[in-house]
Amino acid sequence: MIYRTTSGRTSSGEAIGILLLDTIVPFIPGDVANATTYDFPVRFSRVAGFSLDRAICQDPTIYPLLRDAAAELVRQGVRAITADCGYMALHQRRLATELGVPVFLSSLLQIPFILAIIGAQRSLGILAANGAALDHQLLAAVGVDDPSRLVIEGLEQQPAFHHFALAESGEIDVDAVRQEVVAAGIRVVKRNRDVGAILLECSLMPPYGAALQEALQMPVFDYISMINYVFSAVVKKSYHGFI
CATH class of the missing domain: 3.40.50.1860 (Rossmann fold)
Structure with a gap:
């Protein structure tokens, strides 16, 4: 088997990329932003300046920063992009159109x-x-x-x-x-x-x-039911058993 990579990738094996708000919140187990929530590795990226207020107010001007953070996650090898705020839905269609991998922000x-x-x-x-x-x-x-x-x-x-x-x-x-x-x-x-x-x-x-x-x-x-579902689609498992 032959594996290939691209310049600039710092690690591998993280299929789900998660965009985070720029907040000060304890992320307890079960939270989207806590890595121990998942049975698989994930990669996080905080979008600097994307506050909760800007998300709730549906501020469209944050989109370039969101897009750049998502593009960097894709460059690092993730297969799909999600986020940690349901109000990011405002940017769902545009980012899904532009990014080239599955996007499920909300x-x-x-x-x-x-x-x-x-x-x-x-x-x-x-x-x-x-x-x-x-x-x-x-x-x-x-x-x-x-x-x-x-x-x-x-x-x-x-x-x-x-x-x-x-x-x-x-x-x-x-x-x-x-x-x-x-x-x-x-x-x-x-x-x-x-x-x-x-x-x-x-x-x-x-x-x-x-x-x-x-x-x-x-x-x-x-969010976790959704993330687990998408992960099962972008990382299919092989089945072994008997009949």
Whole structure:
């Protein structure tokens, strides 16, 4: 077997490249930005200047920096590009068109798939870092033109979540945030009894997905479910067994 490389590559074996916001947040296990979350190597790249505020406000002027960081990840050998903020969906179509590898910047890209598999009579609950920011423009960017089956609950007013995720205090009370995420999910289901699944928009929420599922007894989708799915497509495994 012959292997080849290109000039400038510093390592190999990282199929998924992850673009990170320029934030001050503890990345606990289960977080998109924690390498121990994955069963495979990943490569991270922080986009300098891409703050959470610029993501939530859907600032289009950040795109050149985002594109350059993504292009460098591709140059380093990744096979697909994701990110750590659902609000990066604004840049999804342009980056996917220009980059030449699969791009899946936002966990919200799973919405059409989830709606298709839970049945036309069911709704999808979405827990978001900022519920008001999930507007029609952002949803349209991930292929959702009709939001009537979406039940959105933002956590921007929850004190523990706001303290670590939005105010960027640099510390997190994991138990308190878990309680807030689970309580938000319960509110969604109580408000709409036809909810058939939950999607976590925020890359900081997957650590609480198991507790949420235990409380609600329904499928919970998040960034990690999406990343694992795409990894299985760009790095196929060989099967061995017998019949």
